[in-house]
Amino acid sequence: MTLHAWFALLVALALAGWTVGTLRRRTARYEPGRRFFRHPTAAWGIGVLAFFVIVAVAAPLVTSYSPIVHNDIINLKNQPPSWSFILGTDVYSRDLWSRVAFGARISLKVGGLGMLVAVTLGTLVGAVAGYYRRWVDAVLMRGVDVGLALPRIFVLLIAIALFDRLGETVLILVIGLTSWFGTSRLVRAEVLSVRERDFVAAARAMGAGPGRVIFRHVLPNAAAPIIVAAALGIGNVLLLEASLSFLGIGVAPPKPSWGSMIADGVPYLATAPWTTLFPGLAIALVVMALNAVGDALREALDPRQEAM
Amino acid sequence: MTEPLLRVRDLKTYFVTEQGRGTARAVDGVSFELYPGETLGIVGESGCGKTVTSLSILRLIPEPPGHIRPGSVIEFAGRNLLTLAPSELRAIRGNQIAMVFQEPMTSLNPVFTVGDQIAEAAIIHQRLSRKAARARAIEMLTLVGIPDPAERVDHYPHQLSGGMRQRVMIAMALVCHPKVLIADEPTTALDVTIQAQILELLDRLQSELGMAVLLITHDLGVVAGQADRVVVMYAGQVVETARTTDLFDGPLHPYTEGLMAAVPRIDAPKSRLQAIPGQVPAATAWPSGCRFHPRCPHAWTKCTIEEPPLLGLGDGDHTARCWLVQEPGRRKPKT
Numbered sequence: 001m002t003l004h005a006w007f008a009l010l011v012a013l014a015l016a017g018w019t020v021g022t023l024r025r026r027t028a029r030y031e032p033g034r035r036f037f038r039h040p041t042a043a044w045g046i047g048v049l050a051f052f053v054i055v056a057v058a059a060p061l062v063t064s065y066s067p068i069v070h071n072d073i074i075n076l077k078n079q080p081p082s083w084s085f086i087l088g089t090d091v092y093s094r095d096l097w098s099r100v101a102f103g104a105r106i107s108l109k110v111g112g113l114g115m116l117v118a119v120t121l122g123t124l125v126g127a128v129a130g131y132y133r134r135w136v137d138a139v140l141m142r143g144v145d146v147g148l149a150l151p152r153i154f155v156l157l158i159a160i161a162l163f164d165r166l167g168e169t170v171l172i173l174v175i176g177l178t179s180w181f182g183t184s185r186l187v188r189a190e191v192l193s194v195r196e197r198d199f200v201a202a203a204r205a206m207g208a209g210p211g212r213v214i215f216r217h218v219l220p221n222a223a224a225p226i227i228v229a230a231a232l233g234i235g236n237v238l239l240l241e242a243s244l245s246f247l248g249i250g251v252a253p254p255k256p257s258w259g260s261m262i263a264d265g266v267p268y269l270a271t272a273p274w275t276t277l278f279p280g281l282a283i284a285l286v287v288m289a290l291n292a293v294g295d296a297l298r299e300a301l302d303p304r305q306e307a308m
Numbered sequence: 309m310t311e312p313l314l315r316v317r318d319l320k321t322y323f324v325t326e327q328g329r330g331t332a333r334a335v336d337g338v339s340f341e342l343y344p345g346e347t348l349g350i351v352g353e354s355g356c357g358k359t360v361t362s363l364s365i366l367r368l369i370p371e372p373p374g375h376i377r378p379g380s381v382i383e384f385a386g387r388n389l390l391t392l393a394p395s396e397l398r399a400i401r402g403n404q405i406a407m408v409f410q411e412p413m414t415s416l417n418p419v420f421t422v423g424d425q426i427a428e429a430a431i432i433h434q435r436l437s438r439k440a441a442r443a444r445a446i447e448m449l450t451l452v453g454i455p456d457p458a459e460r461v462d463h464y465p466h467q468l469s470g471g472m473r474q475r476v477m478i479a480m481a482l483v484c485h486p487k488v489l490i491a492d493e494p495t496t497a498l499d500v501t502i503q504a505q506i507l508e509l510l511d512r513l514q515s516e517l518g519m520a521v522l523l524i525t526h527d528l529g530v531v532a533g534q535a536d537r538v539v540v541m542y543a544g545q546v547v548e549t550a551r552t553t554d555l556f557d558g559p560l561h562p563y564t565e566g567l568m569a570a571v572p573r574i575d576a577p578k579s580r581l582q583a584i585p586g587q588v589p590a591a592t593a594w595p596s597g598c599r600f601h602p603r604c605p606h607a608w609t610k611c612t613i614e615e616p617p618l619l620g621l622g623d624g625d626h627t628a629r630c631w632l633v634q635e636p637g638r639r640k641p642k643t
Contacts, residue, residue: 198411199418201409204401205402206401206432207433208432209394209395216428220419221418
């Protein structure tokens with residue numbers, strides 16, 4: 001690694017720490033903010049996430065090698081971690097750190113956008129079902145039951161059969177479109193309770209139409225569990241992407257994805273364990289961080305503890 | 309007299325109960341008129357159908373389980389509200405007919421500032437810009453007597469006291485200068501001192517804005533102070549209508565008498581307050597004949613069989629659903 005890459009890495013670490021500190025100071029004025037940081041691992045979770053996000057955004061700065069180019073396939077394959085290759089190299093002599101850093105882009109993008117698609121769809125379906133009830137509810141929720149009953153791998157295999165190799169966009173869409181069922185049930189349950197509250201009747205008495213009532217009066221008051229579910233869900237989507245790439249049906253090589261990196265390293269588990277260890281560690285760290293943040297958010301936003 | 313602004317005729321709102329165990333006839337043939345500029349009080353104890361009546365006017369009854377029976381008419385400005393399309397109805401709600409709810413603590417959306425919520429009706433009905441709507445919200449807060457309106461407009465509901473929140477609710481209801489204000493127990497959830505302030509405010513706003521108020525309450529004291537005319541409800545029906553002064557001078561229906569006897573008086577010798585024996589029967593099984601007969605001290609055989617219509621006395625302004633109007637001799641002397 002060159003000096004400026006080391007320097008950029010240190011800056012990234014410092015920035016992650018600074019993010020945690022600033023967030024803690026900014027939110028300390030609010031009770032939920034204080035509750036969030038009272039969670040034992042919330043600060044660590046935010047720190048790890050911030051670090052990986054910064055690394056993903058600044059991947060070309062914090063690394064010295066291309067994640068794709070074979071540096072020297074004869075002499076430099078499966079090198080252990082050293083000063084020039086801090087995480088070692090893989091079987092094609094590619095720098096593992098570069099691949100982990102650029103892989104963060106893909107993993108976080110697929111996780112974040114996939115969850116965004118899922119949460120948007122789940123929220124819409126759940127809100128409509130819970131607000132209109134009756135046959136609308138019955139039809140939508142039976143549809144959700146079917147969705148939950150379908151094995152996701154099966155759906156993904158169909159998608160692969162249709163598209164041959166999944167592009168990133170298709171991958172995000174397929175993951176998003178198969179992940180919203182749980183969210184929609186959660187949102188529906190929340191909407192069913194919020195819609196009976198007095199201010200919803202007051203809004204209708206004021207002449208607000210169904211769209212306005214749902215989006216301005218019902219959903220904002222049902223947001224807390226949705227946010228928590230989304231934070232916890234990103235971890236799941238990220239894991240799903242890793243498993244798909246591990247199975248070779250995810251992101252197309254040579255693009256680095258943490259899942260496909262593990263798959264590449266598996267045959268050399270005995271001789272070059274770092275090729276699987278580091279991408280695995282990255283997945284574990286990010287998923288644990290997301291779970292910690294989701295957990296802390298749940299404690300922070302739990303309406304049962306909300307002080308008036 | 310002038311044309312009524314709001315005419316409710318034979319309103320029947322029924323609720324289908326779970327597992328088909330019968331139909332709750334919460335409002336069962338209610339008729340009354342509301343004239344421009346007047347305050348009409350609707351009185352009755354819990355479960356008599358007051359709130360369901362008020363919600364039915366704006367068609368806010370949850371359907372299912374509730375439904376308004378065909379044949380009911382709620383006429384506002386010559387149009388039957390019960391047959392309007394949803395969009396036409398929305399154009400009336402909050403604009404021509406507005407409502408103040410009972411619970412100021414739960415009737416405001418906790419995630420928006422009070423300014424946003426007051427402005428909402430103006431944005432919906434008058435298509436004001438956000439800026440103009442905000443100015444209007446401040447103006448409304450001033451009108452309902454909230455100190456520091458320019459600052460309060462950005463406060464969230466939880467930062468206000470109960471009385472202030474009820475003022476905000478009133479401001480929300482009045483932002484489009486409605487012709488009719490339905491106030492459903494507007495002071496029940498408040499302290500007595502705040503109650504007086506809110507009633508005074510309603511009184512002042514009514515004369516300033518010239519609207520008609522439908523005041524729903526269980527408190528005869530509130531009615532005596534506010535209303536021009538009174539409708540007494542019992543078991544989903546109107547049992548007595550009268551001008552307020554006539555009602556308090558000489559109630560005709562034993563139920564109204566019972567309500568009055570249950571109010572503590574400052575000018576009478578101290579004695580135990582009289583309660584009406586029993587309670588309102590279940591709405592799924594109203595008694596036969598006069599619905600009040602099981603609790604009535606004067607009831608005789610006819611009352612258990614034949615349901616009395618609203619019987620008039622004198623000029624017809626004072627009516628009661630009681631056979632005693634025809635047969636005053638049957639009235640038992642006070643014990």
